[in-house]
Amino acid sequence: MKENDQETIRKSVAQENEQSAAGGGQKFDFITETIKKKPVNKKRVFLKLCSTIFSAVVFGLVACLTFIFLLPRLQARFGLQNAQSQTVVEDTDDGGETESVSTEDVDVTPATEEKPHEVVTQVVQKVEKVEKNLDVSDYKQLYTQISRLGYEVRKSLVTVTGVYPDTDWFQNPYELNRATSGLIVTDNGKELLIIAQTEAIKNAESVIVTFSDGSEHKASIKKNDTNTGLTVVGVELDSLSDETKEKVARAKLGSSRITSLVGTPIIALGNPIGISGSMASGQITSNSFVKTLTDSSVQFLTTDIYGSAAASGVLVNLDGEVLGIIYQDENVGDTPNLIKAYGISDLKGKIEKLSNGQDLAYLGIYGTDVTEAVAEELGLPLGAYVKEVVIDSPAMQAGIQNGDVIVKIGTTEINSFEAFKDAMLKCQPGDLMMVTVLRQGRFEYNEVSFEITLGTLE
Numbered sequence: 429m430k431e432n433d434q435e436t437i438r439k440s441v442a443q444e445n446e447q448s449a450a451g452g453g454q455k456f457d458f459i460t461e462t463i464k465k466k467p468v469n470k471k472r473v474f475l476k477l478c479s480t481i482f483s484a485v486v487f488g489l490v491a492c493l494t495f496i497f498l499l500p501r502l503q504a505r506f507g508l509q510n511a512q513s514q515t516v517v518e519d520t521d522d523g524g525e526t527e528s529v530s531t532e533d534v535d536v537t538p539a540t541e542e543k544p545h546e547v548v549t550q551v552v553q554k555v556e557k558v559e560k561n562l563d564v565s566d567y568k569q570l571y572t573q574i575s576r577l578g579y580e581v582r583k584s585l586v587t588v589t590g591v592y593p594d595t596d597w598f599q600n601p602y603e604l605n606r607a608t609s610g611l612i613v614t615d616n617g618k619e620l621l622i623i624a625q626t627e628a629i630k631n632a633e634s635v636i637v638t639f640s641d642g643s644e645h646k647a648s649i650k651k652n653d654t655n656t657g658l659t660v661v662g663v664e665l666d667s668l669s670d671e672t673k674e675k676v677a678r679a680k681l682g683s684s685r686i687t688s689l690v691g692t693p694i695i696a697l698g699n700p701i702g703i704s705g706s707m708a709s710g711q712i713t714s715n716s717f718v719k720t721l722t723d724s725s726v727q728f729l730t731t732d733i734y735g736s737a738a739a740s741g742v743l744v745n746l747d748g749e750v751l752g753i754i755y756q757d758e759n760v761g762d763t764p765n766l767i768k769a770y771g772i773s774d775l776k777g778k779i780e781k782l783s784n785g786q787d788l789a790y791l792g793i794y795g796t797d798v799t800e801a802v803a804e805e806l807g808l809p810l811g812a813y814v815k816e817v818v819i820d821s822p823a824m825q826a827g828i829q830n831g832d833v834i835v836k837i838g839t840t841e842i843n844s845f846e847a848f849k850d851a852m853l854k855c856q857p858g859d860l861m862m863v864t865v866l867r868q869g870r871f872e873y874n875e876v877s878f879e880i881t882l883g884t885l886e
Contacts, residue, residue, distance in 0.1 A: 574746075578695050578707045581744050582640050584679040585698050586610045588624040588647070588661060590632030609698030609741040610637065610661070611753065612678050613779055619662035620676070621783045623753070623775075625740055626652050626659040637663050641675040651782040654885050655721040656770060657757070660782040679742075682749030684727060684771030689715045694751060696733050696767050698741015708733045708767070712743075712751075715771065719758055722818060722885060723791050723852050725845065727771035728758060735767045743769045777853045789855035790885040791863070792821020797845045798833060809866045809873055811835040812848035826878040828865060833873070836864035857884040 588610040595601050610624035622637065629635050635647040645663050652659035665673075686692075689712055696708045710733040717728040729743065729752045736756075743752040752769030781788060794816040798808050811833040817824045828834075834842050837851045838861050855861060859882045866873040 574695065574709060575707075577744075577746065577748055578697055580677075581679075581695070581697055581742075581748050582705070583675060583677040584612045585640065585741065586612060586622055586676075587638040587699075587704055588622065588629060589636045589638065590629035591634045591636060592631075593633055606632070607699075607704065609704070609754075611698075611742055611750065612676060613660075613681075614678055614783055615665060616783070617665075619664055620668070621650070622647070622661050622663065623658055623779055623782075624661060625755070626657045628740075629659060629661070635661055637661065639668075639672055639676050641672055643669070643672045651785060651787060653778050653782060653788060655724055655788075656726060656775065656778065657755070658753070658775070658778070658782075660779070680749050681772055681776065682745060682747070682751050684715065684729060684751050684773045689729070689751075692751075693746055694731065694733075694743045695746075696731070696735065696739075696741060696743055696754065698739075698754065700733065700735040700739045700741050700754065700767055702736030702738060708735060710767075713766075720794050720796070720815070723789075723793060723795075724774075724849050725796075726774040729769045729771055730763065731767045731769075733767040734765055737764050739767055743767070777850070781853060787857050787884045789852055789857050789859065790822065790883040791852065791880065792818035792823040792883075793828065793834075794818070795834070795845050795848060809833050809835060810843045811866065812842050812845040814865075822880050822883050823863075826863070826880045828863070828878060829867070832865040832867050832876075834863060834865050835875075837861055855882055857882055 586609070587607055589605050589607045592604040592606070593601060594604050606628040608625045608628035610622040612620055613623050614621050629649065632649075635649060636644050637647045638644050645667050647661040647663045650660040650662050668676075692712045694710060694712055696710070698704075698706075700706055700708045710731050712729055713732050714730040715727060717730070719726050719728055731743065739754050739756050741754045742750050743754065744750050750772050752771055753775065754767060754769045756764075756768060758768060778788065793812075793814050795812045795814055798810050798813045800810070802808060803810055814823075814828060814830055814832045814834065816830055817828055834848055836842055837848070837855070840847075840851045840854075842848050842851060861880055861882060862877055863880050864875060864877045867876050868874075
Protein backbone atom coordinates (compact mmCIF):
# COMPACT_ATOMS: atom_id res chain seq x y z
CA MET A 429 0.00 0.00 0.00
CA LYS A 430 2.83 2.31 0.82
CA GLU A 431 4.47 1.55 -2.47
CA ASN A 432 1.24 2.46 -4.31
CA ASP A 433 1.02 5.71 -2.38
CA GLN A 434 4.55 6.56 -3.29
CA GLU A 435 3.88 5.74 -6.90
CA THR A 436 0.79 7.92 -6.82
CA ILE A 437 2.84 10.79 -5.42
CA ARG A 438 5.44 10.34 -8.12
CA LYS A 439 2.78 10.48 -10.82
CA SER A 440 1.18 13.52 -9.26
CA VAL A 441 4.45 15.37 -9.17
CA ALA A 442 5.20 14.37 -12.72
CA GLN A 443 1.85 15.68 -13.86
CA GLU A 444 2.38 18.99 -12.09
CA ASN A 445 5.75 19.37 -13.72
CA GLU A 446 4.21 18.66 -17.14
CA GLN A 447 1.47 21.22 -16.54
CA SER A 448 4.00 23.74 -15.35
CA ALA A 449 6.11 23.15 -18.43
CA ALA A 450 3.05 23.37 -20.67
CA GLY A 451 2.04 26.64 -19.08
CA GLY A 452 5.45 28.20 -19.82
CA GLY A 453 6.64 27.90 -16.26
CA GLN A 454 3.88 30.21 -15.01
CA LYS A 455 3.66 30.45 -11.24
CA PHE A 456 0.69 31.48 -9.19
CA ASP A 457 0.96 33.68 -6.12
CA PHE A 458 -1.75 33.91 -3.57
CA ILE A 459 -1.06 37.63 -2.83
CA THR A 460 0.76 40.10 -5.03
CA GLU A 461 1.20 43.57 -3.42
CA THR A 462 3.53 46.56 -3.91
CA ILE A 463 4.02 48.95 -0.97
CA LYS A 464 4.71 52.49 -2.09
CA LYS A 465 6.61 54.95 0.10
CA LYS A 466 4.88 58.08 1.21
CA PRO A 467 6.00 60.99 -0.98
CA VAL A 468 8.39 63.48 0.68
CA ASN A 469 7.17 67.01 1.13
CA LYS A 470 10.39 68.86 0.21
CA LYS A 471 8.96 72.25 1.03
CA ARG A 472 8.05 71.20 4.56
CA VAL A 473 11.51 69.65 5.13
CA PHE A 474 13.20 72.85 3.87
CA LEU A 475 11.09 75.01 6.16
CA LYS A 476 11.89 72.82 9.16
CA LEU A 477 15.64 72.96 8.35
CA CYS A 478 15.55 76.76 8.05
CA SER A 479 13.65 77.01 11.32
CA THR A 480 16.24 74.82 13.10
CA ILE A 481 19.18 76.85 11.73
CA PHE A 482 17.52 80.14 12.67
CA SER A 483 16.87 78.88 16.21
CA ALA A 484 20.51 77.76 16.55
CA VAL A 485 21.80 81.16 15.37
CA VAL A 486 19.52 83.05 17.75
CA PHE A 487 20.58 80.79 20.65
CA GLY A 488 24.27 81.28 19.81
CA LEU A 489 23.92 85.07 19.63
CA VAL A 490 22.05 85.23 22.93
CA ALA A 491 24.66 82.98 24.61
CA CYS A 492 27.54 85.05 23.17
CA LEU A 493 26.06 88.39 24.25
CA THR A 494 25.27 87.01 27.69
CA PHE A 495 28.86 85.79 28.06
CA ILE A 496 30.36 89.09 26.86
CA PHE A 497 28.25 91.36 29.07
CA LEU A 498 27.92 89.22 32.20
CA LEU A 499 31.41 87.65 32.51
CA PRO A 500 33.31 90.89 33.30
CA ARG A 501 30.67 91.81 35.88
CA LEU A 502 30.80 88.37 37.50
CA GLN A 503 34.60 88.49 37.55
CA ALA A 504 34.56 91.94 39.11
CA ARG A 505 31.86 90.89 41.61
CA PHE A 506 33.49 87.67 42.77
CA GLY A 507 37.18 88.45 42.01
CA LEU A 508 37.53 85.72 39.37
CA GLN A 509 40.29 87.38 37.30
CA ASN A 510 43.18 84.97 36.81
CA ALA A 511 46.77 85.98 36.24
CA GLN A 512 47.94 84.72 32.87
CA SER A 513 51.18 82.77 32.62
CA GLN A 514 53.88 84.87 31.00
CA THR A 515 56.41 83.63 28.47
CA VAL A 516 59.60 85.21 27.23
CA VAL A 517 60.78 83.71 23.96
CA GLU A 518 64.45 82.78 24.07
CA ASP A 519 67.06 83.99 21.60
CA THR A 520 67.72 81.85 18.57
CA ASP A 521 71.12 80.27 17.98
CA ASP A 522 72.25 83.11 15.72
CA GLY A 523 71.59 85.66 18.44
CA GLY A 524 68.29 86.79 16.97
CA GLU A 525 64.90 86.51 18.58
CA THR A 526 61.80 84.85 17.18
CA GLU A 527 59.48 87.26 18.98
CA SER A 528 59.46 89.43 22.04
CA VAL A 529 58.14 88.32 26.15
CA SER A 530 56.67 87.52 27.06
CA THR A 531 56.37 90.75 25.92
CA GLU A 532 54.66 91.83 22.70
CA ASP A 533 55.79 94.37 20.13
CA VAL A 534 53.92 97.62 20.63
CA ASP A 535 53.59 99.81 17.56
CA VAL A 536 52.80 103.24 18.94
CA THR A 537 53.48 105.16 15.72
CA PRO A 538 50.46 106.10 13.56
CA ALA A 539 50.34 104.27 10.23
CA THR A 540 50.56 107.53 8.30
CA GLU A 541 53.88 108.50 9.88
CA GLU A 542 57.31 107.00 9.44
CA LYS A 543 58.54 105.15 12.51
CA PRO A 544 61.45 106.92 14.24
CA HIS A 545 63.79 103.95 13.88
CA GLU A 546 63.04 103.75 10.14
CA VAL A 547 64.03 107.39 9.68
CA VAL A 548 67.17 106.80 11.76
CA THR A 549 68.05 103.84 9.53
CA GLN A 550 67.53 105.95 6.45
CA VAL A 551 69.85 108.66 7.76
CA VAL A 552 72.48 106.08 8.72
CA GLN A 553 72.28 104.72 5.19
CA LYS A 554 72.90 108.23 3.93
CA VAL A 555 76.05 108.38 6.04
CA GLU A 556 77.24 105.15 4.45
CA LYS A 557 76.91 106.57 0.96
CA VAL A 558 80.19 108.27 0.17
CA GLU A 559 78.75 110.13 -2.80
CA LYS A 560 76.28 111.94 -0.53
CA ASN A 561 77.61 115.11 1.09
CA LEU A 562 75.89 115.52 4.45
CA ASP A 563 74.88 118.93 5.66
CA VAL A 564 73.59 120.30 8.94
CA SER A 565 69.98 119.43 8.11
CA ASP A 566 70.89 115.72 7.91
CA TYR A 567 72.41 115.76 11.38
CA LYS A 568 69.46 117.71 12.68
CA GLN A 569 67.04 115.14 11.27
CA LEU A 570 69.11 112.30 12.74
CA TYR A 571 69.10 113.68 16.28
CA THR A 572 65.46 114.71 16.04
CA GLN A 573 64.45 111.18 15.15
CA ILE A 574 66.66 109.70 17.88
CA SER A 575 64.87 111.98 20.33
CA ARG A 576 61.49 110.82 19.04
CA LEU A 577 62.55 107.19 19.35
CA GLY A 578 63.60 107.85 22.94
CA TYR A 579 60.20 109.42 23.61
CA GLU A 580 58.39 106.29 22.38
CA VAL A 581 60.60 103.96 24.44
CA ARG A 582 59.96 106.08 27.56
CA LYS A 583 56.36 104.81 27.50
CA SER A 584 57.69 101.47 28.78
CA LEU A 585 59.79 103.13 31.51
CA VAL A 586 58.64 104.13 34.99
CA THR A 587 60.13 105.50 38.19
CA VAL A 588 59.95 103.07 41.10
CA THR A 589 60.23 104.73 44.52
CA GLY A 590 60.71 103.02 47.86
CA VAL A 591 59.25 104.94 50.81
CA TYR A 592 61.04 104.56 54.15
CA PRO A 593 59.52 106.31 57.20
CA ASP A 594 62.06 107.62 59.72
CA THR A 595 62.53 110.21 62.47
CA ASP A 596 65.13 112.93 62.87
CA TRP A 597 67.18 113.78 66.00
CA PHE A 598 64.22 115.65 67.42
CA GLN A 599 61.88 112.66 66.88
CA ASN A 600 60.05 114.39 64.07
CA PRO A 601 58.75 111.87 61.54
CA TYR A 602 59.71 112.19 57.89
CA GLU A 603 59.90 110.00 54.81
CA LEU A 604 63.08 108.91 53.04
CA ASN A 605 62.54 108.10 49.39
CA ARG A 606 64.82 106.08 47.15
CA ALA A 607 64.08 106.01 43.44
CA THR A 608 65.21 103.91 40.49
CA SER A 609 64.10 103.37 36.92
CA GLY A 610 61.82 100.44 36.13
CA LEU A 611 60.91 98.65 32.92
CA ILE A 612 57.40 97.42 32.09
CA VAL A 613 58.03 93.85 30.93
CA THR A 614 54.48 92.48 30.61
CA ASP A 615 51.04 92.24 32.17
CA ASN A 616 49.28 89.07 33.31
CA GLY A 617 45.75 90.32 32.79
CA LYS A 618 45.58 91.53 36.37
CA GLU A 619 48.76 93.53 36.96
CA LEU A 620 51.42 95.41 35.06
CA LEU A 621 54.73 93.74 35.94
CA ILE A 622 57.83 95.90 36.22
CA ILE A 623 61.49 94.96 36.69
CA ALA A 624 63.60 97.32 38.83
CA GLN A 625 66.73 97.38 40.98
CA THR A 626 66.17 95.80 44.39
CA GLU A 627 68.37 98.21 46.33
CA ALA A 628 65.97 101.15 46.01
CA ILE A 629 62.94 99.27 47.33
CA LYS A 630 64.37 96.59 49.62
CA ASN A 631 62.52 96.61 52.98
CA ALA A 632 60.52 99.69 51.92
CA GLU A 633 57.29 100.33 53.80
CA SER A 634 55.56 101.12 50.51
CA VAL A 635 56.42 101.28 46.82
CA ILE A 636 55.17 103.96 44.43
CA VAL A 637 55.35 103.69 40.63
CA THR A 638 55.28 106.84 38.52
CA PHE A 639 54.34 106.32 34.88
CA SER A 640 55.44 108.35 31.86
CA ASP A 641 52.27 110.47 32.02
CA GLY A 642 53.09 111.50 35.62
CA SER A 643 50.41 109.39 37.32
CA GLU A 644 51.42 107.66 40.57
CA HIS A 645 50.18 104.27 41.77
CA LYS A 646 50.93 101.94 44.63
CA ALA A 647 52.82 98.78 43.77
CA SER A 648 53.48 95.48 45.49
CA ILE A 649 56.78 93.60 45.55
CA LYS A 650 56.49 90.19 43.86
CA LYS A 651 59.72 88.23 43.50
CA ASN A 652 63.41 89.14 43.44
CA ASP A 653 66.66 87.66 42.20
CA THR A 654 69.47 88.01 44.73
CA ASN A 655 72.04 87.22 42.05
CA THR A 656 71.31 90.17 39.79
CA GLY A 657 69.79 92.53 42.35
CA LEU A 658 66.57 92.83 40.34
CA THR A 659 62.99 92.69 41.63
CA VAL A 660 59.60 92.37 39.96
CA VAL A 661 56.86 94.68 41.26
CA GLY A 662 53.22 94.75 40.20
CA VAL A 663 50.67 97.52 39.71
CA GLU A 664 46.97 96.60 39.59
CA LEU A 665 45.52 97.27 36.13
CA ASP A 666 42.21 98.29 37.69
CA SER A 667 43.97 101.19 39.42
CA LEU A 668 45.05 102.73 36.09
CA SER A 669 42.86 105.18 34.23
CA ASP A 670 42.07 104.62 30.57
CA GLU A 671 44.24 107.63 29.71
CA THR A 672 47.24 106.13 31.50
CA LYS A 673 46.72 102.74 29.86
CA GLU A 674 46.86 104.41 26.46
CA LYS A 675 50.11 106.22 27.29
CA VAL A 676 52.11 103.24 28.59
CA ALA A 677 53.56 100.34 26.64
CA ARG A 678 55.28 97.10 27.37
CA ALA A 679 58.95 96.90 26.45
CA LYS A 680 60.22 95.15 23.35
CA LEU A 681 63.17 92.95 24.29
CA GLY A 682 66.00 92.46 21.81
CA SER A 683 69.06 90.19 21.87
CA SER A 684 72.42 90.89 23.50
CA ARG A 685 74.03 87.76 22.02
CA ILE A 686 74.50 89.10 18.52
CA THR A 687 78.15 88.56 17.54
CA SER A 688 78.41 92.01 15.93
CA LEU A 689 77.05 93.84 18.98
CA VAL A 690 80.23 95.85 19.61
CA GLY A 691 79.91 99.21 17.85
CA THR A 692 76.10 99.10 17.83
CA PRO A 693 74.59 102.59 18.29
CA ILE A 694 72.48 102.70 21.45
CA ILE A 695 70.45 105.08 23.59
CA ALA A 696 70.54 105.10 27.39
CA LEU A 697 67.16 105.98 28.90
CA GLY A 698 65.70 106.23 32.38
CA ASN A 699 68.22 107.73 34.76
CA PRO A 700 71.61 107.39 33.04
CA ILE A 701 73.11 110.69 34.26
CA GLY A 702 71.52 110.81 37.71
CA ILE A 703 68.41 112.71 36.61
CA SER A 704 65.08 110.94 36.10
CA GLY A 705 63.90 111.07 32.49
CA SER A 706 67.36 111.82 31.09
CA MET A 707 68.75 110.40 27.85
CA ALA A 708 72.20 109.86 26.40
CA SER A 709 73.50 108.21 23.25
CA GLY A 710 76.64 106.36 22.24
CA GLN A 711 77.68 102.86 21.27
CA ILE A 712 78.47 99.51 22.84
CA THR A 713 82.21 99.17 23.37
CA SER A 714 82.41 95.62 24.79
CA ASN A 715 80.27 92.56 25.45
CA SER A 716 82.98 90.04 26.37
CA PHE A 717 82.97 90.45 30.15
CA VAL A 718 80.88 87.81 31.95
CA LYS A 719 80.07 88.06 35.65
CA THR A 720 79.90 84.71 37.43
CA LEU A 721 76.93 84.34 39.75
CA THR A 722 75.66 81.53 41.98
CA ASP A 723 74.34 78.81 39.64
CA SER A 724 74.39 81.36 36.85
CA SER A 725 76.31 84.05 34.96
CA VAL A 726 75.42 87.24 33.15
CA GLN A 727 76.97 89.08 30.24
CA PHE A 728 77.99 92.71 30.79
CA LEU A 729 77.70 95.40 28.14
CA THR A 730 79.95 98.44 28.41
CA THR A 731 79.41 101.72 26.55
CA ASP A 732 81.20 104.99 25.86
CA ILE A 733 78.37 106.96 27.53
CA TYR A 734 79.60 109.00 30.50
CA GLY A 735 76.94 108.94 33.18
CA SER A 736 76.29 108.66 36.90
CA ALA A 737 77.81 105.98 39.12
CA ALA A 738 74.25 105.52 40.46
CA ALA A 739 72.62 105.32 37.03
CA SER A 740 69.61 103.13 36.28
CA GLY A 741 67.46 102.47 33.23
CA VAL A 742 67.95 100.61 29.96
CA LEU A 743 70.04 100.51 26.79
CA VAL A 744 68.04 100.32 23.55
CA ASN A 745 69.10 100.00 19.92
CA LEU A 746 67.81 102.14 17.07
CA ASP A 747 64.89 99.73 16.59
CA GLY A 748 63.66 100.53 20.09
CA GLU A 749 64.61 97.07 21.43
CA VAL A 750 66.00 96.75 24.95
CA LEU A 751 69.53 95.30 24.82
CA GLY A 752 70.45 95.71 28.48
CA ILE A 753 69.35 96.85 31.93
CA ILE A 754 71.74 99.42 33.38
CA TYR A 755 73.63 98.18 36.43
CA GLN A 756 76.54 100.26 37.73
CA ASP A 757 77.57 98.31 40.84
CA GLU A 758 79.99 96.14 38.85
CA ASN A 759 83.16 98.12 38.14
CA VAL A 760 84.51 96.73 34.86
CA GLY A 761 88.03 98.15 34.69
CA ASP A 762 88.86 101.76 35.56
CA THR A 763 85.54 103.11 34.25
CA PRO A 764 83.23 103.87 37.20
CA ASN A 765 81.22 106.51 35.34
CA LEU A 766 80.81 104.81 31.98
CA ILE A 767 77.38 103.25 31.62
CA LYS A 768 77.27 99.45 31.93
CA ALA A 769 74.37 97.04 31.71
CA TYR A 770 73.33 93.42 32.11
CA GLY A 771 72.80 91.82 28.69
CA ILE A 772 69.06 91.26 28.30
CA SER A 773 69.43 87.75 26.86
CA ASP A 774 70.78 86.40 30.16
CA LEU A 775 67.86 87.97 32.05
CA LYS A 776 64.90 86.76 29.97
CA GLY A 777 64.54 83.39 31.70
CA LYS A 778 64.79 84.99 35.14
CA ILE A 779 62.26 87.72 34.22
CA GLU A 780 59.81 85.11 32.96
CA LYS A 781 60.08 83.03 36.13
CA LEU A 782 59.84 85.99 38.51
CA SER A 783 56.91 87.41 36.52
CA ASN A 784 55.07 84.12 37.02
CA GLY A 785 55.56 84.40 40.80
CA GLN A 786 58.16 81.64 41.04
CA ASP A 787 61.37 81.59 43.09
CA LEU A 788 64.67 80.62 41.51
CA ALA A 789 66.03 77.20 42.48
CA TYR A 790 69.38 77.09 44.30
CA LEU A 791 72.10 74.43 44.05
CA GLY A 792 75.11 76.47 45.16
CA ILE A 793 78.01 76.38 42.70
CA TYR A 794 80.11 78.82 40.69
CA GLY A 795 80.76 77.30 37.29
CA THR A 796 81.96 77.76 33.77
CA ASP A 797 81.92 76.02 30.40
CA VAL A 798 84.18 73.15 29.45
CA THR A 799 84.74 74.04 25.82
CA GLU A 800 85.71 71.51 23.18
CA ALA A 801 89.18 73.07 22.89
CA VAL A 802 89.78 72.80 26.64
CA ALA A 803 88.31 69.30 26.69
CA GLU A 804 90.77 68.15 24.02
CA GLU A 805 93.73 69.93 25.57
CA LEU A 806 93.20 68.86 29.20
CA GLY A 807 91.20 65.71 28.68
CA LEU A 808 88.16 67.10 30.52
CA PRO A 809 84.64 65.84 29.79
CA LEU A 810 82.12 68.29 28.33
CA GLY A 811 79.74 69.78 30.88
CA ALA A 812 79.49 72.49 33.55
CA TYR A 813 82.82 72.75 35.37
CA VAL A 814 82.49 73.48 39.12
CA LYS A 815 84.97 76.23 40.01
CA GLU A 816 83.70 76.69 43.56
CA VAL A 817 81.04 75.28 45.86
CA VAL A 818 79.13 77.73 48.09
CA ILE A 819 79.50 77.02 51.83
CA ASP A 820 76.44 75.33 53.41
CA SER A 821 74.71 75.12 50.03
CA PRO A 822 72.71 72.05 48.91
CA ALA A 823 75.64 71.18 46.62
CA MET A 824 78.16 71.19 49.47
CA GLN A 825 75.87 69.26 51.81
CA ALA A 826 75.41 66.58 49.14
CA GLY A 827 79.15 66.23 48.49
CA ILE A 828 79.81 68.03 45.21
CA GLN A 829 83.43 69.25 45.06
CA ASN A 830 85.52 71.82 43.21
CA GLY A 831 86.71 70.34 39.92
CA ASP A 832 83.65 68.16 39.39
CA VAL A 833 82.01 68.36 35.97
CA ILE A 834 78.19 68.29 36.05
CA VAL A 835 76.96 66.20 33.12
CA LYS A 836 73.32 65.56 34.05
CA ILE A 837 70.52 67.08 36.14
CA GLY A 838 67.65 64.66 36.45
CA THR A 839 67.31 63.25 32.94
CA THR A 840 68.66 66.40 31.23
CA GLU A 841 72.09 66.07 29.64
CA ILE A 842 74.46 68.93 30.52
CA ASN A 843 77.21 69.67 27.98
CA SER A 844 77.89 73.30 28.89
CA PHE A 845 77.36 75.82 31.67
CA GLU A 846 74.67 77.46 29.54
CA ALA A 847 72.80 74.14 29.48
CA PHE A 848 73.21 73.94 33.26
CA LYS A 849 71.68 77.42 33.68
CA ASP A 850 68.72 76.51 31.46
CA ALA A 851 68.15 73.29 33.42
CA MET A 852 68.20 75.15 36.74
CA LEU A 853 65.61 77.64 35.45
CA LYS A 854 63.24 74.72 34.86
CA CYS A 855 63.64 73.49 38.44
CA GLN A 856 61.69 74.63 41.49
CA PRO A 857 62.90 75.12 45.06
CA GLY A 858 62.23 71.92 46.98
CA ASP A 859 62.65 69.65 43.94
CA LEU A 860 64.50 66.41 44.66
CA MET A 861 66.99 66.09 41.78
CA MET A 862 69.59 63.51 40.83
CA VAL A 863 72.76 65.44 39.90
CA THR A 864 75.38 63.41 38.05
CA VAL A 865 79.01 64.56 37.92
CA LEU A 866 82.27 63.24 36.51
CA ARG A 867 85.02 63.34 39.12
CA GLN A 868 88.70 62.94 38.32
CA GLY A 869 90.16 59.72 39.66
CA ARG A 870 93.67 58.40 39.58
CA PHE A 871 93.58 57.40 35.94
CA GLU A 872 90.22 58.61 34.59
CA TYR A 873 87.02 60.46 35.37
CA ASN A 874 84.46 58.46 37.35
CA GLU A 875 80.72 59.03 37.37
CA VAL A 876 79.19 59.98 40.73
CA SER A 877 75.50 60.74 41.38
CA PHE A 878 74.02 62.81 44.20
CA GLU A 879 70.39 63.07 45.31
CA ILE A 880 69.89 66.74 46.18
CA THR A 881 66.93 68.77 47.39
CA LEU A 882 67.21 72.21 45.76
CA GLY A 883 66.85 75.30 47.95
CA THR A 884 65.95 78.95 47.45
CA LEU A 885 68.66 81.58 46.96
CA GLU A 886 68.24 84.33 49.56
